[in-house]
Amino acid sequence: MDRNGVMEGELEGKEMNKCVEEEVSHLALDIGGSLIKMVYFCVSNNCSVHQGILSSKGSCGLSNGNANCSVLKGKLHFLKFETTKINECLEFLSSKQFHRNGGYCHGDCASDKNIIKATGGGAFKFADLFKEKLGMTLDKVDEMDSLVAGANFLLKEASREAFTYMDGQKEYVQIDQKDLYPYLLVNIGSGVSMIKVDGDGKFERVSGTSVGGGTFLGLGKLLTKCKSFDELLELSHSGNNRVIDMLVGDIFGGMDYSKIGLASTAIASSFGKAVSEDKDLEDYRAEDVARSLLRMISNNIGQIAYLNALRFGLKRIFFGGFFIRGHAYTMDTISVAVNFWSKGEAKAMFLRHEGFLGALGAFMSYKEDGLTDLMAHHFVEQVPIKPSLCAGGSLNNSSILEDVNENGSIECTVQLSN
Template identity: 75%
Template sequence: MVYFSSNSICSGDDQKNGFLKDGIDTVNYTVLSGRLHFLKFETTKISECMKFISTKRLQEYGDKDDEASASDKNIIKATGGGAFKFADLFKEKLGIILDKVDEMSCLVAGANFLLKAVHQEAFTYLDGQKDYVQIDHKDLYPYLLVNVGSGVSMIKVDGDNEFERVSGTSVGGGTFWGLGKLLTKCQSFDELLELSRQGNNRVIDMLVGDIYGGMDYSKIGLTSTAIASSFGKAVSENKELEDYRAEDVARSLLRMISNNIGQIAYLNALRFGLKRIFFGGFFIRGHAYTMDTLSVAVNFWSKGEAKALFLRHEGFLGALGAFMSYEKKGFTDITHQFMEQNSSVPKSSFCSEDGSESSTRAHVRDNECIECRVQVRN
C-alpha cells in the first residue's frame, strides 16, 4: 500500500488523496506537498489492511468524481491479481470501488517514476556492500525490469509506457515460499528467509567437488564449491526430510531460486542487449540475503560483466504505478517536474521544505512510511 498524506502545513481542504491497493501495497498521494507512505500487509491478513484503511479514513480520499456525489463513490486505483479477487470485499466493507489498473503498466510506471524522480534509487549489492548507482535519466532506457513476485516477470522497458514482457519464470518467490513451507513448516516468508541465513547448502546440494572428489572441474571453469545439482545430495543419502536441518533446506532452496532467476534475467538482458537489470518484487523486499544471492548469480553467469541492480522502493512499484494512474491529465508533466527538481536537489534523509518542489525519499524498510514531498500542478 502506498498512500500520500499531506504535510501539516498544507490544509486538508484542497487536497486530493489517492489511494492504492496492491494486495499488500498502497500508495497515497496528495496534491501539494506531503508524504508518500509505503505499507505492506500480507494478503492473507487482508482484514488488517482494511482496518488500517478505515482507521486512517483513506477510503474517503480516493479518486472522487470531483463532483459532490463523490463520497459514496470512492474509486481507488489498485493493481495485482487481488484487485479482482477482493473487489467485492472492499466494496462491502469500505464502500470502495477498486479500479483495476494493468499490473505490468503499473510496475513499469512505478519503476520509471522512481528511477527518474528519486535520487539514489538504484543500487548494487555485493558481499553485503551496498553501492548506489547514479543513473542518467537520458541514458535510462532500455533496461530489464525483473519483478520477482510469486512468479517472475521480465520486462524490457524502452521508455515511458513503452515496454514488453519478454520473459519470465514460474520459479519465483512463490516457489521459494511454497516449497519452503512444505519442506520446513515455516509460518512466514520472513521466517523462512531468516532460516536460510543460518543454513549451509552444502549439506543438501551436490557440489562440483562432491562429484570430482573434491577437485575443481577447472577445465570448464567450475570450482569445487559451485553447485552442480541443487538438492542433488538428497538423492544418494539415505536421509529423509526430517534428517535435514530446516536452515540448510531453506538455504539450498533460496540459492537455487536466486541463481535461476539471476541466470534467466542475465540471458534475457544479453539477448536484447540491455545493459541494466533491475530486480524488484516482494522476493527481494530489501532482504540482504536474496539481493546477495541474485547479485552473485548475475555476476557468475555474466562472468562479472553485468551487475544486478535493486530499487530502494522495490515491492512498491506496482502500487506506485497505480497511484500514478490517477492522473489522467497533467501527470506526465508532474513526473517531469519531479525529475528535474530531484536531479538538482540531492536528498539525504528528509525532503526539502520547499513547497513548490517535489521530493521523495525513502527508507528501505518494510511497513514504514516514507516521507516525500510532492507538488502537483492541478
C-alpha cells in the same frame, strides 16, 4: 539483516495514530498473490497547502503556472499486508477513513471519492470484497503498466534508488536519465515477470518464470514449517546450503571441474544431496533447507534474467518485487548469478522501493484521470529519509542495518489540478 516488516496487527494501532495526525491523500494498491502493497500520500502537518506555483521548498519547478492547481507537500508511504490477511488491509483502510474521505483532502473530487486505483491480480479478485466491505470501487490498472511506470518514476525521480550488491557491498548507481532506456525490469513477485522497457509506457513482457517468491515461500513453508516469508529469510541467513546441495566438489571428490570453469564450491545440483543420503526431511536443519532454497531460486532468476538481457542487448537489469526485500543474501546470489553467467559484463541492480513498483505505478495513474497532474515532475525526494512510519515496527529489530529504510517514505510534493 534488514527486515521490512509486513504490517502486523499490533502495529496498526501505532500506525493509525500516527497517520490520523496527517491528512491522507491519494492511495493506490497492488494486490498480488501473496502480498498487498499500498502506497499512499500523506500531507505533512507542517506543510500547508500552497496555492500557486511553488512549494515552499522551491524545488518543484512548476512550469504550467496553473493558478488553479494546488501543491501538496507530504510523504509517500509504503505499506504491505499479506494477501491472506486481506482483512487487516480492509480494516486499515476503514480506520483511515479513506473511503469516507475519498482519499482526497479537499472534497472537491467527490465523484471519485470511492474509487481507488489498484493493480495486481487481486484487483480483479477482491473487487467485490472492497465494494461490499468498504463501498470502494477498485479502478483496475494494468499490472505491467504499473510496474513500468513505477520503475521509471523511481529511476528518474528518486535519487539513490538503484544500487548494486556484491559481497555485502552496497553501491548506489547514478542513473543517467538520458541513458536509462532500454533496460530489463525483473519483477519478482509470486512469479517473475521480465520486462524490456524502452521508454515511458513503452515496454514488452519478454519473459518470466514461475519460480519466484511464491515458490520460495511455498516450498519453504512445506519444508520448514515457517509461517512467514521473513521468518524463512531469517532462517536462511544462518543456514549452510552445502549440507543439502550437491556441489561440484561432492561429485569430483573435492576437486574442481576446472576444465569447464566450475569451482568445487559451485552448486551442481540444488537439493542434490537430499537424494543420496539416508535422511528424511526432519534430519535436515530448517536453516540449511531455507538457504538452499533461496540460492536455488535467486540463482535461477539471475540466470534467466541475464540470458534475456543478453538476448535483447540490454546493459542494465533492475530487479524489483517483494522477493528481494533488501535481503542481502538474495541480492548477493542474484548478483553472483548475473556476474557469473555474463562473465562480469552485466551487473544486477536493485531498487530500494523494489516491492512497490506496481503500487507506485498505480498511484501514478491518477494523473491520467486529470485529478492530479504532473505528478512525476513534482515528486521530489528530499532526503533518503528516516524509516517509514508505517514500517516503524521493524526498528525494534536489532538486526536492522544502517540502510534499512529500503521502503522508507519519500517526501515529496504533489500538485493537484483543480
